Amino acid sequence: MYLKMAKRNLNRHILRSILALLGIIIGVMAISSLGILGGGLKQGIVGNFEGVANFVVVFPNAEEGYLHFTKKDVDKLKKLNCVVIPVSSKTDVVYIKGKNKKAYTTIYGIKKEDIKYLNLDAKNKLTDTTVYVDSFFADVHDVDTGDMVVLKNISFRVENIYNSSFFVISQNSIILSEKTYKRFYGDNYSMIVLYVKNKEDINKIKNETEKIMNKKEKTVIVLSMDKILQSINDVMDKVSLFLMGIGGISLLVAGIGIGNVMLMSTIERTKEIGVMKSIGASKRDIITLFLYEALILGVVGSVIGAILSLGVGYLVVHYLLSSSITMESLIYVFLGILFGVGTSIIASLYPAYKAANLDPINALKNE
Amino acid sequence: MIELKDVTKSYKMGGEIIHALKAVNLKIKEGEFVAIMGPSGSGKSTLLNIIGCLDKPDNGDIYIDKIKTNDLDDEELTKIRRNKIGFVFQQFNLIPLLTALENVELPLIFKYRNTLSEKEGKEIALKCLKMAELDEKFASHNPNQLSGGQQQRVAIARALANNPPILLCDEPTGSLDSKTGQKILELLKKLNNSGKTVVVVTHDLTVAKYADRVIHLRDGEIKI
Numbered sequence: 001m002y003l004k005m006a007k008r009n010l011n012r013h014i015l016r017s018i019l020a021l022l023g024i025i026i027g028v029m030a031i032s033s034l035g036i037l038g039g040g041l042k043q044g045i046v047g048n049f050e051g052v053a054n055f056v057v058v059f060p061n062a063e064e065g066y067l068h069f070t071k072k073d074v075d076k077l078k079k080l081n082c083v084v085i086p087v088s089s090k091t092d093v094v095y096i097k098g099k100n101k102k103a104y105t106t107i108y109g110i111k112k113e114d115i116k117y118l119n120l121d122a123k124n125k126l127t128d129t130t131v132y133v134d135s136f137f138a139d140v141h142d143v144d145t146g147d148m149v150v151l152k153n154i155s156f157r158v159e160n161i162y163n164s165s166f167f168v169i170s171q172n173s174i175i176l177s178e179k180t181y182k183r184f185y186g187d188n189y190s191m192i193v194l195y196v197k198n199k200e201d202i203n204k205i206k207n208e209t210e211k212i213m214n215k216k217e218k219t220v221i222v223l224s225m226d227k228i229l230q231s232i233n234d235v236m237d238k239v240s241l242f243l244m245g246i247g248g249i250s251l252l253v254a255g256i257g258i259g260n261v262m263l264m265s266t267i268e269r270t271k272e273i274g275v276m277k278s279i280g281a282s283k284r285d286i287i288t289l290f291l292y293e294a295l296i297l298g299v300v301g302s303v304i305g306a307i308l309s310l311g312v313g314y315l316v317v318h319y320l321l322s323s324s325i326t327m328e329s330l331i332y333v334f335l336g337i338l339f340g341v342g343t344s345i346i347a348s349l350y351p352a353y354k355a356a357n358l359d360p361i362n363a364l365k366n367e
Numbered sequence: 368m369i370e371l372k373d374v375t376k377s378y379k380m381g382g383e384i385i386h387a388l389k390a391v392n393l394k395i396k397e398g399e400f401v402a403i404m405g406p407s408g409s410g411k412s413t414l415l416n417i418i419g420c421l422d423k424p425d426n427g428d429i430y431i432d433k434i435k436t437n438d439l440d441d442e443e444l445t446k447i448r449r450n451k452i453g454f455v456f457q458q459f460n461l462i463p464l465l466t467a468l469e470n471v472e473l474p475l476i477f478k479y480r481n482t483l484s485e486k487e488g489k490e491i492a493l494k495c496l497k498m499a500e501l502d503e504k505f506a507s508h509n510p511n512q513l514s515g516g517q518q519q520r521v522a523i524a525r526a527l528a529n530n531p532p533i534l535l536c537d538e539p540t541g542s543l544d545s546k547t548g549q550k551i552l553e554l555l556k557k558l559n560n561s562g563k564t565v566v567v568v569t570h571d572l573t574v575a576k577y578a579d580r581v582i583h584l585r586d587g588e589i590k591i
Contacts, residue, residue, distance in 0.1 A: 001469070001476050008464040275460040278421055279525060280449030280477040282442060360421045364456070 109181020274363025
């Protein structure tokens with residue numbers, strides 16, 4: 001009966017109820033679609049870094065005057081339980097054949113058999129007469145597989161285009177085989193990448209590397225991605241929270257709307273409440289009645305809002321971030337519903353309390 | 368059934384203290400039909416509110432069905448209203464959202480919550496409508512589809528729902544034409560004959576014809 005009365009009462013002022021409902025819908029939509037957006041953002045960004053999470057990267061400590069590694073350094077690290085990938089790099093000019101264009105770019109020298117560890121999305125095998133080109137470089141200079149680039153007057157065929165993994169290989173770059181690189185620039189390594197199969201071992205490998213290399217003075221800097229990944233994760237979680245906070249503001253406004261509707265309803269129904277009290281309604285009955293109304297607004301609004309936000313979230317995540325909605329995003333939808341219903345109930349607590357505590361005599365006199 | 372001992376009540380209105388009731392002593396026996404008459408401002412509505420546990424006196428004791436009500440808390444007063452008293456108002460005061468039958472069911476819901484099945488509730492409500500002599504075909508009507516007399520019958524049925532021993536009526540004929548009013552009074556008399564204690568506050572002199580006793584109230588005091 002309470003539910004019936006609550007429904008009919010909301011129907012009595014249908015336009016007002018719809019407006020209050022709209023507030024909740026927009027609020028829930030804002031909170032959950034911004035949550036989904038944050039989640040998608042995080043997934044997109046973290047996904048970019050996920051490929052390098054298995055790396056420990058060792059740089060020479062330039063502050064102490066160490067600029068590159070030698071073969072001896074590489075050998076020292078070989079006793080670690082991981083794949084040791086020496087990487088050389090230099091900036092140089094590359095000509096693009098047939099386009100009469102030159103480009104400054106970072107040139108990497110990597111052993112042919114090591115390339116597969118670097119998560120470059122490169123399938124074909126690198127040879128001593130071919131190069132790999134980064135997708136960014138390829139885009140900017142309009143280079144495709146099969147084109148020729150010229151380095152130190154020698155032509156190389158572009159064998160493959162890779163997606164650089166930021167941390168290890170920079171974006172505007174090309175990769176040569178180690179042998180070819182050595183022929184041009186000599187024998188020096190600008191960094192050593194350690195590929196650790198098991199992410200849990202990363203810290204151990206890091207410590208051991210420090211022990212081996214930094215015996216007397218700090219000759220190397222050791223970095224791993226897991227820490228960075230974690231801090232990116234933290235930052236992205238905060239971004240999500242912030243976005244949801246913005247959504248929360250709209251929900252707050254919706255809550256004020258509901259509170260207002262309920263308060264008006266209390267005032268309009270003063271006499272009715274007085275009658276109900278005189279025929280035996282307790283405070284609890286009156287509060288229940290009002291909370292049912294808030295609950296209807298909250299549940300209906302939240303569910304509609306959640307459905308719409310799934311739609312909006314899907315569009316945003318799919319087309320803007322070109323990733324997909326994750327299970328984590330569904331948590332935001334659930335949170336949106338929770339906040340929507342919670343807001344409606346909290347907003348109507350005061351009006352309900354006020355109605356329950358009306359003096360029945362004054363309420364009855366009210367016309 | 369109802370006993371008031373030295374009941375006083377005053378309230379402030381526009382900075383002026385109004386003594387609505389001055390040491391009122393009153394005894395109403397079980398099964399009595401009592402009319403309380405008096406001009407406006409004589410304190411008769413205040414008296415009815417105090418008997419009906421809607422208002423508390425400043426001083427004095429009140430007994431309803433042997434229960435001393437003047438120092439009960441809100442919740443206990445609610446229970447007395449629910450179980451001992453049926454209210455009938457001048458303006459009928461039906462809940463416009465509910466059908467006639469649902470209006471009658473409402474006090475049952477307040478009393479029994481979920482312990483009474485819907486079917487039982489409906490049966491009791493229909494029985495009450497019958498006692499109030501309203502045709503069953505009006506049960507599903509909304510209050511605004513009913514005439515004044517019919518609405519007052521629904522209100523009386525509602526007052527009967529929890530089978531209270533006392534009916535308190537505040538100007539029950541005040542909004543009705545004299546013929547309809549008379550029929551309502553006949554109904555109240557019938558209910559009185561079936562055992563209900565009926566207290567009617569009114570201006571209407573015809574009420575006196577039906578009452579066992581008329582109490583005149585003037586300036587907060589009873590004049591016999």
